[in-house]
Amino acid sequence: MTAAAIAVAVAWVITLIAGQPFGAFLAIEVALFIAEAGCLAWISLTQPTRRRQLLLGAITIAVSVVLVVPGLLVQALPYVAFESATARCGHQPVIANSNGGLYSGEDTYQMPGDAGYGPSPATRDYYCSAVDAELAGYRREGT
Numbered sequence: 511m512t513a514a515a516i517a518v519a520v521a522w523v524i525t526l527i528a529g530q531p532f533g534a535f536l537a538i539e540v541a542l543f544i545a546e547a548g549c550l551a552w553i554s555l556t557q558p559t560r561r562r563q564l565l566l567g568a569i570t571i572a573v574s575v576v577l578v579v580p581g582l583l584v585q586a587l588p589y590v591a592f593e594s595a596t597a598r599c600g601h602q603p604v605i606a607n608s609n610g611g612l613y614s615g616e617d618t619y620q621m622p623g624d625a626g627y628g629p630s631p632a633t634r635d636y637y638c639s640a641v642d643a644e645l646a647g648y649r650r651e652g653t
Contacts, residue, residue: 539585543578550574588629595636603636604643605629607651618651619643 547570554566595603602622607630620627621640637643640650 539582543574543582546578547574584631588631588633591633591636592629595638599636599638601638603638604640605633606635606637606643606646606648607632608634617648619648620651624651 550570551567554563554570557563557566592603592605604622605620605627607618607620617634619637619640635646637646644650
């Protein structure tokens with residue numbers, strides 16, 4: 511496979527990811543991971559002996575798996591849950607956050623269109639309506 515074909519495939523994947531809600535951040539993460547992998551592969555392949563190439567290649571893969579993959583998962587999980595809730599509700603869901611408790615002693619929810627609306631690590635749950643969120647004990651953020 512030529513470098514041009516790889517570049518086209520990577521651009522297609524990034525465009526596909528970036529077209530999704532909240533996908534631009536994930537696209538940047540994927541692009542950085544691919545650039546890092548390319549640099550580390552080049553470093554390992556320029557080693558003088560085959561043994562050093564294999565050793566550095568194995569270390570590169572281990573470091574990527576240990577450091578990069580968990581970070582991608584932690585950052586991607588709120589978006590996956592958001593997309594699942596959107597599919598379940600048929601529209602963007604009400605987001606219940608636990609970070610409201612830090613400031614006011616109560617948990618809050620956000621409606622689509624509210625300032626700061628979007629999934630985050632503080633997101634506790636998703637509801638299809640504000641009534642469902644209020645029945646669960648959440649109050650509208652900013653009220």
